[in-house]
Each structure stands twice: as structure tokens, then as C-alpha cells.
Amino acid sequence: PVPRDLAGRRILVTSGPTHEPIDPVRYIANRSSGKQGHAVAAALAARGAEVVLVSGPVQEADPPGVRVIPVESARDMLAACEAALPVDAAVFTAAVADWRVESAAGQKIKKSGAPPVLALAENPDILATISHHAQRPRLVVGFAAETENVVEAARAKRQRKGCDWIVANDVSPATGTFGGGQNEVHLISDAGDEHWPKADKAAIAARLAARIAAALQPPAAP
Numbered sequence: 598p599v600p601r602d603l604a605g606r607r608i609l610v611t612s613g614p615t616h617e618p619i620d621p622v623r624y625i626a627n628r629s630s631g632k633q634g635h636a637v638a639a640a641l642a643a644r645g646a647e648v649v650l651v652s653g654p655v656q657e658a659d660p661p662g663v664r665v666i667p668v669e670s671a672r673d674m675l676a677a678c679e680a681a682l683p684v685d686a687a688v689f690t691a692a693v694a695d696w697r698v699e700s701a702a703g704q705k706i707k708k709s710g711a712p713p714v715l716a717l718a719e720n721p722d723i724l725a726t727i728s729h730h731a732q733r734p735r736l737v738v739g740f741a742a743e744t745e746n747v748v749e750a751a752r753a754k755r756q757r758k759g760c761d762w763i764v765a766n767d768v769s770p771a772t773g774t775f776g777g778g779q780n781e782v783h784l785i786s787d788a789g790d791e792h793w794p795k796a797d798k799a800a801i802a803a804r805l806a807a808r809i810a811a812a813l814q815p816p817a818a819p
């Protein structure tokens with residue numbers, strides 16, 4: 598049985614893709630399934646944490662015992678995350694769209710004449726924003742989906758974003774990570790790089806939840 602060692606802790610998790618509207622019926626999205634993020638939320642809740650799961654549009658069922666806040670765009674996701682503060686820890690599993698359509702059309706764009714040209718604008722970086730927030734959680738964990746130089750890229754990302762840990766995974770199509778049931782990751786922290794061999798996303802989530810519980814334990818009295 599898992600210990601209830603996160604009882605009394607409040608933890609924010611993001612999951613899924615974001616949808617960036619083009620017009621009222623079309624959007625830009627990505628292949629994130631939300632499986633890993635939802636598994637992380639479930640694993641933290643199983644250890645007794647009060648979990649707020651801010652999720653983009655996914656097929657996954659709401660994990661038991663978790664408060665789910667459904668969002669669509671990156672900007673909605675950031676607003677929901679900021680509204681969830683303060684928290685003891687935050688885990689950013691979502692595959693947030695890097696760009697949105699600069700000005701989404703108010704009406705469905707008609708097929709007439711030349712195809713439309715979509716001007717893109719950069720989305721806010723939610724992980725970096727919360728890592729530098731006045732109410733920064735004690736522990737901030739990012740994910741990094743890479744297709745090459747996984748560990749080096751993740752180390753640089755950890756520095757750049759200002760988070761404590763990065764869980765890095767290889768999402769090359771051959772790995773089947775996106776939408777698949779399994780994941781193989783590296784945990785990058787200031788202590789170095791730890792390789793976690795291929796396992797079910799639920800097992801990776803359970804291992805991460807155990808590490809988070811250990812990191813949030815108050816230091817032993819002298």
C-alpha cells in the first residue's frame with residue numbers, strides 16, 4: 598500500500614495538449630494524450646495530496662480524488678495555474694502550444710480566394726512563469742519532450758526555465774511515447790541525471806510521486 602505521506606500538501610499538475618483557436622470551429626493542437634499528466638495527478642492523490650489538475654482537452658477520465666480544471670488554450674492554462682497558487686509543489690506535464698494564432702477570427706473563415714495566412718504569436722511559458730512567481734512553489738517540476746540529445750537539452754532547459762527538476766523523455770516517433778502507455782525518462786536535478794528504465798506511465802508517475810513526497814518532507818529536527 599502507498600503511504601499517505603502527501604496528506605496536507607497541495608499540488609498543482611498540468612496535463613494534456615492545449616488547443617489554440619484559429620476561428621470558432623478550428624484549432625491548432627498537438628499529439629499529447631494527457632496519459633502521463635493524469636497518471637501523475639492520480640499518483641499524488643493516492644499519497645494523500647490535495648491535487649489541482651489543470652488539463653487541456655483529453656480523452657482521459659478524471660483521476661479519482663482530484664479536482665480537475667478543464668482549459669483549452671495556453672493562456673487559459675496559465676490563468677488557471679496562477680489561480681491555483683499557493684501550492685507546495687507543481688508538476689508541469691502539459692504539452693503547451695508554443696504559439697497561438699495572433700488574432701483568431703470571430704467567425705468561421707470562408708474558403709474563398711487565396712488560403713488564409715495565419716500569423717502566430719508566442720504563448721506564455723507557464724513553467725517559467727510559475728518558477729519565477731512571487732508565490733513560487735517549494736518544488737517545481739517540468740517535463741521535457743525531446744527527440745535528440747535528451748539529457749543535454751533537458752539540463753539546459755532546467756536552467757533556462759528556473760525549475761528544480763526536469764523529467765526528460767524521448768518522444769521520437771519510434772518510441773511510441775505520445776499516446777502510448779509507457780515512458781522511459783531521465784530525472785534531471787541539481788544532484789545530476791538519473792535514468793528510469795521503460796515502464797508504464799503509472800509506474801513512472803508513482804516513482805515521481807514518491808520522490809516528490811521525499812522532497813517535501815520537513816528536514817529532520819537537529
Ligand code: C5P
Binds near residue numbers: 691693724
Ligand atoms: O520548452 P518545452 O516546451 O520543451 O518545455 C517543456 C516544459 O515546459 C513542460 O514542463 C511544459 O509543461 C512546460 N511548458 C509550459 N508552458 C509553455 C511551454 C512549455 O509550461 N508555453
